[in-house]
Amino acid sequence: MKAVVWHGVGDIRLDNVPEPKIKEPTDAVVRLTASAICGTDLHFIRGTMSDFEPGTILGHEGVGVVEELGSDVRNLDVGDRVVIPSTIACGYCVYCRAGYYAQCDNANPNGPTAGTAFFGGPKDSGPFQGLQAERARIPFANVGLVKLPDTVSDDQAILLSDIFPTAYFGAELAEIKPGDTVAVFGCGPVGQFTITSAKLFGAGRIFAIDQVADRLELARKQGAEVIDFSREDPVQTIGRLTGKIGVDRAIDAVGVEAETSSDGAEMKAQFEQERSRIAPIQKPDHENWQPGQAPSQALRWAVEALCKAGTLSIIGVYPLTAENFPIGTAMNKNLTLKMGNCNHRKYIPRLIDFVRTGVVDPTQILTETEPLGSAVEAYREFDLRHRGWTKVKLEPAA
Ligand SMILES: [Zn+2]
Structure with missing residues (x-):
C-alpha cells in the first residue's frame, strides 16, 4: 500500500509499504478514506521535535472504514465508518477511566511514564505507524475508534480526529x-x-x-x-x-511553533527556489536554535x-x-x-453530536483536499503557509 514515510529531517517520501496486520485480539485494521496534515507533522519534518525512527508512517488524523477486527473488539463491525482519535489509549487503566486518555498507562510500549502514545509520532510516543496511508492498524480498537453517523461527512469527521477535540x-x-x-x-x-x-x-x-x-x-x-x-x-x-x-x-x-517563526522567511525563500521541481523538503538551518x-x-x-x-x-x-x-x-x-495533550477520546462523541445536529459545521476550516499521491507536494505548500492553506485533507483512495 502507499503511505507517507519519514526518512530523515527534511526527507519524507510516498513509499510502497507492507499492509498492516492484526497483531493483538484488540486490534482493528481500518481502510482510510481521509487523513490530514497537521502543524505537528511539520515539526517532525523540520526536526524541532524529538527523535524519529526512519520508516515511520506519518499522520495522526484519520477517518475510514473497518476492514478487519480482532476477536476482542466486540462493539464494532466490519464495514463501520469510524473516526480515529489521534492519541492511543487502552480504555481500562485508571487514567483512561478518569478521562486522561493522553496519560494512559498501557498504550505506550515505552512504559507508563514515557508520555502520550499517538499515531505517526517520534520514538518516545510508541512509535506507531501513522494514518497518512491507505490502511492502518488501530490498537485498542474498541476505544480507539468512534463510530460515525452517515450524516457526518468525511470532510467534517477528519476535523474531529485531532484539531477540534484539542x-x-x-x-x-x-x-x-x-x-x-x-x-x-x-x-x-x-x-x-x-x-x-x-x-x-x-x-x-x-x-x-x-x-x-x-x-x-x-x-x-x-x-x-x-x-x-x-x-x-x-x-x-x-x-x-x-x-x-x-x-x-x-x-x-x-x-x-511560535518560537520557530523567525525561520519562516528563510524557509520560504528556500522553498520558493525549489517549488517548480519535485525535491525532498529541505532542512531549515536549525543548528543554532535551542x-x-x-x-x-x-x-x-x-x-x-x-x-x-x-x-x-x-x-x-x-x-x-x-x-x-x-x-x-x-x-x-x-x-x-x-x-496538556488532548484526551481526544473523551470529547469525540460529544463533538460528533455538535456536528450531526448542525451546532457546528467544521468544514470552513478545511481549505484543501489533495490525493495521498500528492502528499509530499502538499506538505511543502502547507509549510509555506500559502494564502488560504489552513488545513489539508489527504484522500488515500483518490
Ligand atoms: Zn489507559
Whole structure:
C-alpha cells in the first residue's frame, strides 16, 4: 500500500509499504478514506521535535472504514465508518477511566511514564505507524475508534480526529464560564476551533491574536475581535479594549511553533527556489536554535494579557526540553495554569453530536483536499503557509 514515510529531517517520501496486520485480539485494521496534515507533522519534518525512527508512517488524523477486527473488539463491525482519535489509549487503566486518555498507562510500549502514545509520532510516543496511508492498524480498537453517523461527512469527521477535540479540550482547561472574556493566541486550525469552542462554552468576548491575514479573517468571521501582532502590541491592545483589566482566560494554541517563526522567511525563500521541481523538503538551518532558550512569545503575551486570578490554558505543543516560563508574573497575578495533550477520546462523541445536529459545521476550516499521491507536494505548500492553506485533507483512495 502507499503511505507517507519519514526518512530523515527534511526527507519524507510516498513509499510502497507492507499492509498492516492484526497483531493483538484488540486490534482493528481500518481502510482510510481521509487523513490530514497537521502543524505537528511539520515539526517532525523540520526536526524541532524529538527523535524519529526512519520508516515511520506519518499522520495522526484519520477517518475510514473497518476492514478487519480482532476477536476482542466486540462493539464494532466490519464495514463501520469510524473516526480515529489521534492519541492511543487502552480504555481500562485508571487514567483512561478518569478521562486522561493522553496519560494512559498501557498504550505506550515505552512504559507508563514515557508520555502520550499517538499515531505517526517520534520514538518516545510508541512509535506507531501513522494514518497518512491507505490502511492502518488501530490498537485498542474498541476505544480507539468512534463510530460515525452517515450524516457526518468525511470532510467534517477528519476535523474531529485531532484539531477540534484539542481546541475543545483547551477551552475546557481554560475554565471558560458564560460571559468570560477570552484571548486565543494563534489562529491556525486549532486556534479557529478554539474560538468555536469558546463560543460553545458561552464566552462573552473573544480576542484572536495572529499575524496571518486570512487566519485573522476567518477568526473575524467567527465573531472574534482580531489583533494582528505584526502591527500592534497585543498586550497593550487587549489592555485598552478591556478597560486595563485584561482577559479572564487565555489559551496558547501555538506552542513551540511560535518560537520557530523567525525561520519562516528563510524557509520560504528556500522553498520558493525549489517549488517548480519535485525535491525532498529541505532542512531549515536549525543548528543554532535551542528549544529551551526562551519562553514562547505567545506564552509571555498570554500571561501578561490575563487579568489578575485569570486562567491560562496551554494546548500548543512544546518539546520536553522547553523549560522557560514567566513564572514570576504568573505567580504574582494568582494565575491558574492548566495544560496538556488532548484526551481526544473523551470529547469525540460529544463533538460528533455538535456536528450531526448542525451546532457546528467544521468544514470552513478545511481549505484543501489533495490525493495521498500528492502528499509530499502538499506538505511543502502547507509549510509555506500559502494564502488560504489552513488545513489539508489527504484522500488515500483518490
Ligand atoms: Zn489507559
